[in-house]
Amino acid sequence: MRNVASYGSIAKVDDASAPFSASSPAASRWSGRRVRPSDALYRNAVLTVACVLTFGLYFCYDTPGALVTDITADLHLTSFRYNLLVSLYSWPNTVMVFVGGLLIDRYGNRKSAVALTLLVLVGQLIMTAAVTLRWYWLLLVGRFVFGIGGESLNVCQSTIVSRWFAGHELAMAFGFSLTVSRIGSILSFNTLPYVHGVVGLSGAFAVGALICTLSIAAASVFVCLDRYAEQCRARESPPSAQAWRYRVDSVEEEEEEEATGSMAMELEDGIRETTTASGDAGPSTATSEPPERPQRGSARTPPPRSPLQLGLSFWLCSLIGMLAYSTVFSFIAVGGDFFHWRYGASREYSGFLVSLVYDISMFMAPLLGRSFDQVGLRGIFLLTSCALSTLSFRTLGTHNAHGNPALFPRIPLLSMLTLGLAFSGVSSSLWPSMTLVVPAASLGTALGVAQALQNFGTSTASIFVGRTVDDFGYDYVMKVFAGVSAVAAVLAVWWNLDDWVHHGGRVNRVLPPEPADEAELRRQLIAAGLAVDYVPLYVPVYVLISPQAIDTVRRAYYRRLGEGEMGMRRRDLYARLGIAHPDVQRKAAEAGVRLPRPESLQRPTGISAAMTTTPRGSATPPAAPIVSASPARSPGMVVPSATRLSTPMASASPTPSPGSGRSIEGQPQPPPLPRRPPSSSLLHRSWKESPVDRSNRSS
Numbered sequence: 001m002r003n004v005a006s007y008g009s010i011a012k013v014d015d016a017s018a019p020f021s022a023s024s025p026a027a028s029r030w031s032g033r034r035v036r037p038s039d040a041l042y043r044n045a046v047l048t049v050a051c052v053l054t055f056g057l058y059f060c061y062d063t064p065g066a067l068v069t070d071i072t073a074d075l076h077l078t079s080f081r082y083n084l085l086v087s088l089y090s091w092p093n094t095v096m097v098f099v100g101g102l103l104i105d106r107y108g109n110r111k112s113a114v115a116l117t118l119l120v121l122v123g124q125l126i127m128t129a130a131v132t133l134r135w136y137w138l139l140l141v142g143r144f145v146f147g148i149g150g151e152s153l154n155v156c157q158s159t160i161v162s163r164w165f166a167g168h169e170l171a172m173a174f175g176f177s178l179t180v181s182r183i184g185s186i187l188s189f190n191t192l193p194y195v196h197g198v199v200g201l202s203g204a205f206a207v208g209a210l211i212c213t214l215s216i217a218a219a220s221v222f223v224c225l226d227r228y229a230e231q232c233r234a235r236e237s238p239p240s241a242q243a244w245r246y247r248v249d250s251v252e253e254e255e256e257e258e259a260t261g262s263m264a265m266e267l268e269d270g271i272r273e274t275t276t277a278s279g280d281a282g283p284s285t286a287t288s289e290p291p292e293r294p295q296r297g298s299a300r301t302p303p304p305r306s307p308l309q310l311g312l313s314f315w316l317c318s319l320i321g322m323l324a325y326s327t328v329f330s331f332i333a334v335g336g337d338f339f340h341w342r343y344g345a346s347r348e349y350s351g352f353l354v355s356l357v358y359d360i361s362m363f364m365a366p367l368l369g370r371s372f373d374q375v376g377l378r379g380i381f382l383l384t385s386c387a388l389s390t391l392s393f394r395t396l397g398t399h400n401a402h403g404n405p406a407l408f409p410r411i412p413l414l415s416m417l418t419l420g421l422a423f424s425g426v427s428s429s430l431w432p433s434m435t436l437v438v439p440a441a442s443l444g445t446a447l448g449v450a451q452a453l454q455n456f457g458t459s460t461a462s463i464f465v466g467r468t469v470d471d472f473g474y475d476y477v478m479k480v481f482a483g484v485s486a487v488a489a490v491l492a493v494w495w496n497l498d499d500w501v502h503h504g505g506r507v508n509r510v511l512p513p514e515p516a517d518e519a520e521l522r523r524q525l526i527a528a529g530l531a532v533d534y535v536p537l538y539v540p541v542y543v544l545i546s547p548q549a550i551d552t553v554r555r556a557y558y559r560r561l562g563e564g565e566m567g568m569r570r571r572d573l574y575a576r577l578g579i580a581h582p583d584v585q586r587k588a589a590e591a592g593v594r595l596p597r598p599e600s601l602q603r604p605t606g607i608s609a610a611m612t613t614t615p616r617g618s619a620t621p622p623a624a625p626i627v628s629a630s631p632a633r634s635p636g637m638v639v640p641s642a643t644r645l646s647t648p649m650a651s652a653s654p655t656p657s658p659g660s661g662r663s664i665e666g667q668p669q670p671p672p673l674p675r676r677p678p679s680s681s682l683l684h685r686s687w688k689e690s691p692v693d694r695s696n697r698s699s
């Protein structure tokens with residue numbers, strides 16, 4: 001079962017003890033109340049720093065593109081050398097980002113965020129030094145280091161976002177992170193040429209390094225926020241209490257349930273929880289990220305999976321991402337040239353058209369993310385986006401007999417608008433979906449694999465474009481891109497079908513309210529006495545031996561004997577009176593055992609002695625011994641399970657008052673009736689006069 005006890009749930013439990021409700025922020029602010037991780041402000045702060053993590057990365061990632069003419073001129077680079085520099089970001093990451101993902105799963109988000117933002121800065125500083133010294137090889141080294149840090153930082157950002165904003169905010173949070181990344185790219189394209197004009201190439205690279213320090217600052221703030229949230233959770237949830245798990249929709253539900261062997265219980269009001277043996281966080285999360293998914297690292301939580309165990313859904317999703325991203329990214333790299341060649345567009349207009357993809361994505365990502373959170377349909381939208389991408393490339397690559405574009409003639413703007421929408425749809429739906437199809441413990445690994453594939457696809461596509469354009473022209477390339485997008489669309493159909501058939505359509509579902517809401521609901525239940533604060537180990541045992549469960553077993557047993565409710569009530573009556581049932585008397589007679597007198601049967605030892613002296617011990621039907629275990633209610637009475645859970649153990653096994661009867665199994669016995677001679681007892685008299693019992697007696 002997937003467990004996303006996100007910070008929201010921590011804080012909502014916190015609400016229980018907080019003097020001010022979350023709805024009175026002003027009051028709480030001035031009363032010295034602790035800030036809680038579920039506060040909107042807190043979560044917004046986390047989202048902001050998570051988004052800024054990659055801001056410097058994207059600014060620097062697009063620096064070569066923004067300064068292409070200046071770099072090649074100032075450093076005297078050939079086209080090959082320039083392209084080698086650019087692609088050195090992607091090539092190593094066909095492997096390295098996968099390793100990065102593993103390390104993120106191993107060391108957690110906090111350490112990874114700091115280490116990776118530092119690595120990005122180091123790479124950018126090396127490049128700054130390289131352009132200052134005009135050492136091309138050092139530039140390659142810098143880009144290599146920068147790329148290794150950058151792609152893994154992307155993975156780290158995704159895992160942070162998915163862990164903090166699991167549930168119905170997931171896609172929107174992803175959307176915001178994409179928006180900030182796009183702003184980084186757009187800012188790079190729009191400011192660096194001017195910066196270069198003022199401070200030169202070294203200065204332009206140094207500005208990039210400066211912006212990278214922003215990301216390091218963001219990582220440091222994230223560490224503080226994340227650690228504080230962890231402390232809150234630890235304070236509110238002692239290890240045993242962490243055994244509670246909330247089902248938030250997922251993916252990993254079945255798989256993890258199998259793995260943990262956890263016991264699912266369902267409260268009457270529909271809250272679903274599970275309890276597992278509590279345990280300390282394991283090495284993968286104990287020191288770094290318990291707040292996100294505290295039970296991940298519990299003793300029973302499976303370790304991160306190997307990529308081969310991530311499942312078909314993950315691989316389909318990754319392949320779709322690889323195909324969709326590789327066409328768009330490699331098109332962006334040559335788009336300016338293409339528009340100039342095909343449409344005779346000016347350099348500025350070509351640049352504008354190409355940047356539309358990023359511009360649209362910047363605005364659309366959070367909007368699309370919000371709609372995915374509200375209506376689901378991520379899988380359907382990914383499919384639609386791939387189809388739209390196919391249409392865009394097809395229209396860009398189709399021309400009439402005169403060599404002019406046949407569709408959208410002279411209006412590449414329309415094609416670019418649809419491509420921008422398609423790219424927004426792919427990036428906004430792909431990453432949130434990815435987090436839904438893999439177990440959280442393996443998210444870093446999975447995203448690493450997905451990014452590695454994407455880098456492989458983009459690098460390969462770039463080489464393909466470089467080799468094909470000269471021989472076959474751009475139209476051919478556009479047609480190939482349309483074909484690749486169509487393959488992605490077909491895979492998306494398969495992916496949707498697979499998800500629908502095997503996983504109940506999880507990628508298209510609306511995610512349930514975030515765990516915080518469930519936590520709040522649970523808090524209210526606890527306050528109302530309808531649930532317990534945590535599940536001690538005795539609860540499952542108690543559920544099994546609860547009065548209701550015993551009643552159920554008893555009724556089933558009697559039914560097997562062919563007795564109905566009346567027979568059962570009669571046996572209750574015998575038990576209350578402490579008199580052996582006629583069946584018992586008959587069997588005792590058959591076995592030659594003398595039953596004690598009725599008065600002595602009211603003492604526990606009496607019945608026990610009677611039964612244990614029966615030679616056929618086990619063969620003797622436990623009619624009389626199995627007495628009513630639920631004195632306060634009729635056998636058919638149903639007690640809500642939530643109430644059962646909240647009933648202390650002691651109340652189920654009251655200490656018998658002196659003289660009260662007990663079954664041989666030690667089950668609680670109702671308070672004894674007044675110890676009058678049976679003949680003078682009204683109850684006894686009515687029993688004696690009962691036709692049913694009279695016939696029984698006579699038998």
Ligand SMILES: C[C@H](N)C(=O)N[C@@H](CCCCN)C(=O)O
Binds near residue numbers: 177178181431
């Ligand atoms: C450029 C990088 N390889 C990439 O894939 N970027 C994606 C977003 C990755 C997830 C961000 N946390 C993009 O859409 O730019």
